[in-house]
Amino acid sequence: MSVFDNIFGKAGNQNCSDIKINWIPLTDFGQLDEITSSSNEKPVVIFKHSTRCIVSRTALKQFEAETLQCNVFTENNVLFYFLDLLEHRDISNEIANRFGVYHQSPQLLLIKEGKCVYDVSHSDIDVGELKGKL
Numbered sequence: 001m002s003v004f005d006n007i008f009g010k011a012g013n014q015n016c017s018d019i020k021i022n023w024i025p026l027t028d029f030g031q032l033d034e035i036t037s038s039s040n041e042k043p044v045v046i047f048k049h050s051t052r053c054i055v056s057r058t059a060l061k062q063f064e065a066e067t068l069q070c071n072v073f074t075e076n077n078v079l080f081y082f083l084d085l086l087e088h089r090d091i092s093n094e095i096a097n098r099f100g101v102y103h104q105s106p107q108l109l110l111i112k113e114g115k116c117v118y119d120v121s122h123s124d125i126d127v128g129e130l131k132g133k134l
Contacts, residue, residue: 021064023047023082026091032098035081039111043134044079046095048107051086056106059125063108066127078134110134 024031026046035044047063050056085092085105096103099116108125110118110133118133120126 021067021080023080026081026083027088029091029094031081032091032094035079035111036098036114038079039115040113042077042079044081044111045130046081046083046107046109046111048083048085048092048095048103048105048109050105051084053105055122059106059122063125063127 026035035046038044047060049060083091083095092103095101095109099109099111099119101107101109101116101119104121106125107119107121108130109116110130118130120129
């Protein structure tokens with residue numbers, strides 16, 4: 001698959017990159033309390049995405065494709081939250097305060113036992129590395 005197919009998708013070709021992760025939209029401050037609580041039972045991934053940024057879009061598509069191709073995660077062992085930064089910058093700022101991370105986009109955070117234990121952005125977002133942190 002070409003670089004452009006990875007970025008924009010290939011018409012008429014059903015593959016793993018066409019399948020999407022069951023993201024939970026992060027749209028409310030109260031969900032941050034849920035994330036903290038849930039992370040005591042299972043890891044929580046937060047993907048912060050800027051819908052106007054091609055770098056963010058590329059990182060998101062690559063993350064989704066690698067996650068599904070590798071069969072790394074299931075809904076039973078990891079919760080996936082998706083934050084649209086343009087719509088909810090205030091929530092992103094609260095994530096930075098609450099979990100002690102610097103705001104970036106795109107950004108992936110892993111929350112375990114109420115704390116951010118893994119924080120990467122841009123080209124450092126890597127499914128294999130994330131898997132190793134679980």
